[in-house]
Every structure is written in C-alpha cells, then in structure tokens.
Amino acid sequence: MIPNLSSHLIKIVFIRNNLFLKRYSTAKSYKLLFFGSDGIALSSLRKINDLRKKENHLIDRLDLVTTSTKHKTEIIKYAEAENINTIPWPLHSLRAGEYDLGLIVAFGHLIKEDLLNKFPLGMVNVHPSLLPRWRGAAPIIHTLLHGDQVTGVTLMKIKPDIFDVGEIISQIKVPVPKDIKLPELTEQLSEYGAEMLVDCIKTLPASLENAHPQSTEGVTYAKKIHKNISEVRWAEMSSVEVYNLYRAIYGLYPLTTTFKDKQMKLFDAFIHEPEKVDHSQKPVGSLEYSETTNAIRILCKDRRYIYFKSLRIVGKRQISALDFYNGYIRNVPVDKRECTVSRNQ
Structure with a gap:
C-alpha cells in the first residue's frame, strides 16, 4: 500500500x-x-x-x-x-x-x-x-x-x-x-x-x-569647560585657535573680549582664505573693518585675522559689522582700536 x-x-x-x-x-x-x-x-x-x-x-x-x-x-x-x-x-x-x-x-x-x-x-x-x-x-x-x-x-x-x-x-x-x-x-x-x-x-x-x-x-x-573659556586671549591664540574655540563652544557661549573697557560678544566667525600674514606694527588684538568681507577682523598671535559678521557690546543689541564700525570705531584713532582680555581674567 x-x-x-x-x-x-x-x-x-x-x-x-x-x-x-x-x-x-x-x-x-x-x-x-x-x-x-x-x-x-x-x-x-x-x-x-x-x-x-x-x-x-x-x-x-x-x-x-x-x-x-x-x-x-x-x-x-x-x-x-x-x-x-x-x-x-x-x-x-x-x-x-x-x-x-x-x-x-x-x-x-x-x-x-x-x-x-x-x-x-x-x-x-x-x-x-x-x-x-x-x-x-x-x-x-x-x-x-x-x-x-x-x-x-x-x-x-x-x-x-x-x-x-x-x-x-x-x-x-x-x-x-x-x-x-x-x-x-x-x-x-x-x-x-x-x-x-x-x-x-x-x-x-x-x-x-x-x-x-x-x-x-x-x-x-x-575636562568640563566653564563660561570663562569664551574669553579670547589674543596674545596667546592663533587665528585658527580662536576659530576652533568658536566652533567648540558654539551654542553654549559666544566668544567674548573687551573693547574700550566694555565687554563685547563676537558672532558669526570665519577665517578668510587666502589670508596673508600682517607684517605691520599693529598690536595683536587690533580691530578694523574689512570692506572685502563686510566683517570686523581682529589680529591674532600668528599675525593673521579672524573675522566676525556681527558683534554686541554687553547691554546693547547685536549689530552688523558695518554698523559696529560706524557706531564704535570709525572715529577712534587706529592705535586705539584694540581688543584686550578682561581685567577680571
């Protein structure tokens, strides 16, 4: 069967x-x-x-x-x-x-x-x-x-x-x-x-x-970072180091510096390429307006610049680089246009 x-x-x-x-x-x-x-x-x-x-x-x-x-x-x-x-x-x-x-x-x-x-x-x-x-x-x-x-x-x-x-x-x-x-x-x-x-x-x-x-x-x-890391030490930091600091704490703290005894915050940072070394006698921390980039640029330890599209004096509103130039540095002698580290540092 x-x-x-x-x-x-x-x-x-x-x-x-x-x-x-x-x-x-x-x-x-x-x-x-x-x-x-x-x-x-x-x-x-x-x-x-x-x-x-x-x-x-x-x-x-x-x-x-x-x-x-x-x-x-x-x-x-x-x-x-x-x-x-x-x-x-x-x-x-x-x-x-x-x-x-x-x-x-x-x-x-x-x-x-x-x-x-x-x-x-x-x-x-x-x-x-x-x-x-x-x-x-x-x-x-x-x-x-x-x-x-x-x-x-x-x-x-x-x-x-x-x-x-x-x-x-x-x-x-x-x-x-x-x-x-x-x-x-x-x-x-x-x-x-x-x-x-x-x-x-x-x-x-x-x-x-x-x-x-x-x-x-x-x-x-x-190590854990604190707010005071945002203070830029112009005499100690190259332009790339400042830019890396900006990237590292972006969204936590803005970069800060002191200008004419007032604390200032720096925004929208970038490095302009190609950037030549500045061989002038201007001190590190010198600040000026760049028409080419429409930004405020600040001289760093390596004699190169870092650029910022907007800035804010503490207690004031954030403004463009051109408005900052017209309002704060246009009539300031060139040798007085310098950012410094806060006296509290």
Missing part, C-alpha cells in the same frame, strides 16, 4: 514549525535599563525604543533613569509619550537581576560597583570620541577645540568607580569637517552612537564577549 504522501508532508511541516517555535520561544528577551539626561541620550533612547517596537521578542522591558525629574526635559517628555517608565536618580530600590543590561548615554554620574553588580550582563556606555582620546566630560568640545580632523564614537563596557576606561565593544571613526560646529557634530555622533548601541543589543551576548581593552597610549582628558 502506498503511504498517504500529503499526510507525511503535513507532519513534516508541523515538526518544522514546532522546532521553529521552540527556538523562537527560548530566545533570550532582554530587560534594559537606560540611563541618560540630554539630547545625545534621547537619540539612543529613540532608536532602542524603535527596536523594541519592531522586534518585541528581543526587548522585554525598557525603562529610563534620568536626573531632574521635577523638570520635564525632552527625554522625559519622550518617555511619557512612549509609555516608558521613568525612574529618578539616584536609585534606591533596584533588585539584583531585575534588569539584564544597563545602557548609559550622556548621564554624567559615576557608577558604583554595587549598582554595576546588579546587572548580569553589566553596563555599556556610548562615548563620543575615539577612546582613549578624550576621556572625560566634554569630548566633543575638546575635539573641536584642539582641531582634531578625525573623531569617532566608542561603545564600551562600564568599569565601577571610574569614567571611560572600560573595554571597547565597538568603535567607528568619523571625519571632522573644518567648519563644523558643536551642535552639528554632536548630532552626527549621537546618531552613530545610537546605531552602535542597537547593533550591540541585536547581537547580545556575543557583542559583549568580544570586547577588548583600551590602548594605554594616546590617552587625553576632556
């Missing part, structure tokens, strides 16, 4: 489907606790939440730890809109094993060993630099401030009680255009970091097992 072929096919399909369902049902689903406070963190949280919604078998739980929960920051507003539970920092009642993995992006708080040990897979951090270069609080600012032509993003394991020294999970290099400023570079690196974090989650736990130690060579530190 010839066996019923169709019944055998049905059995084979049923067995295969059962094996698939078994593999699917036993696949690890991760509980993730995200630590983050600012815009960089929001980029990563969005990408992870999108992953959770698209592949809900991969992420079983996603919660947010953030500071300043009394004030609704952008990341808190996003979490509320997406029904992501928000937990205030510091943590007081986290149980060991309650979450599998901790994710840290732009959080700024040191992770202690007792907290780290509560995550079976540990904690990973997105850091916007090519570690070990620019460990510390302000890596993107220092990248621009020092004129780095290449930067990157590093995904690393967290070590307790110390910042930015953990093993590297993945790393990418990113070119730094010569005119890019802080907000644009921050946005670029944020997106790269978010994608790297998603790739790490997709390939758990292998992505963590393949991490390697950081190099002990080329270590630099990106």
Whole structure:
C-alpha cells in the first residue's frame, strides 16, 4: 500500500514549525535599563525604543533613569509619550537581576560597583570620541577645540568607580569637517552612537564577549569647560585657535573680549582664505573693518585675522559689522582700536 504522501508532508511541516517555535520561544528577551539626561541620550533612547517596537521578542522591558525629574526635559517628555517608565536618580530600590543590561548615554554620574553588580550582563556606555582620546566630560568640545580632523564614537563596557576606561565593544571613526560646529557634530555622533548601541543589543551576548581593552597610549582628558573659556586671549591664540574655540563652544557661549573697557560678544566667525600674514606694527588684538568681507577682523598671535559678521557690546543689541564700525570705531584713532582680555581674567 502506498503511504498517504500529503499526510507525511503535513507532519513534516508541523515538526518544522514546532522546532521553529521552540527556538523562537527560548530566545533570550532582554530587560534594559537606560540611563541618560540630554539630547545625545534621547537619540539612543529613540532608536532602542524603535527596536523594541519592531522586534518585541528581543526587548522585554525598557525603562529610563534620568536626573531632574521635577523638570520635564525632552527625554522625559519622550518617555511619557512612549509609555516608558521613568525612574529618578539616584536609585534606591533596584533588585539584583531585575534588569539584564544597563545602557548609559550622556548621564554624567559615576557608577558604583554595587549598582554595576546588579546587572548580569553589566553596563555599556556610548562615548563620543575615539577612546582613549578624550576621556572625560566634554569630548566633543575638546575635539573641536584642539582641531582634531578625525573623531569617532566608542561603545564600551562600564568599569565601577571610574569614567571611560572600560573595554571597547565597538568603535567607528568619523571625519571632522573644518567648519563644523558643536551642535552639528554632536548630532552626527549621537546618531552613530545610537546605531552602535542597537547593533550591540541585536547581537547580545556575543557583542559583549568580544570586547577588548583600551590602548594605554594616546590617552587625553576632556575636562568640563566653564563660561570663562569664551574669553579670547589674543596674545596667546592663533587665528585658527580662536576659530576652533568658536566652533567648540558654539551654542553654549559666544566668544567674548573687551573693547574700550566694555565687554563685547563676537558672532558669526570665519577665517578668510587666502589670508596673508600682517607684517605691520599693529598690536595683536587690533580691530578694523574689512570692506572685502563686510566683517570686523581682529589680529591674532600668528599675525593673521579672524573675522566676525556681527558683534554686541554687553547691554546693547547685536549689530552688523558695518554698523559696529560706524557706531564704535570709525572715529577712534587706529592705535586705539584694540581688543584686550578682561581685567577680571
């Protein structure tokens, strides 16, 4: 008797489907606790939440730890809109094993060993630099401030009680255009970091097992910056250094100087190419109007100029370079047209 072929096919399909369902049902689903406070963190949280919604078998739980929960920051507003539970920092009642993995992006708080040990897979951090270069609080600012032509993003394991020294999970290099400023570079690196974090989650736990130690060579530190960094030191800085400072703190603080004993803020900076060296006897910090560029230019340490399209005397409104020339320096003797460092410096 010839066996019923169709019944055998049905059995084979049923067995295969059962094996698939078994593999699917036993696949690890991760509980993730995200630590983050600012815009960089929001980029990563969005990408992870999108992953959770698209592949809900991969992420079983996603919660947010953030500071300043009394004030609704952008990341808190996003979490509320997406029904992501928000937990205030510091943590007081986290149980060991309650979450599998901790994710840290732009959080700024040191992770202690007792907290780290509560995550079976540990904690990973997105850091916007090519570690070990620019460990510390302000890596993107220092990248621009020092004129780095290449930067990157590093995904690393967290070590307790110390910042930015953990093993590297993945790393990418990113070119730094010569005119890019802080907000644009921050946005670029944020997106790269978010994608790297998603790739790490997709390939758990292998992505963590393949991490390697950081190099002990080329270590630099990106210390936190303060408002007084905006004061231009004309006698100490070249035109490129002033321009790099402008790019590095753009959106945080405008460049500042002192002119005729009044504090002045400088906007819309650029370097005019090609720019010849000024061999005159004018002192560094000399200020004049350039008709060619329709900008105020100021002489720097290297005897080259940096240009500004608009300026503002503190207490007055921001005005164009031509209006500044007509209102403040047209009738001032040439040898008196000089910017200086504030007497409070």
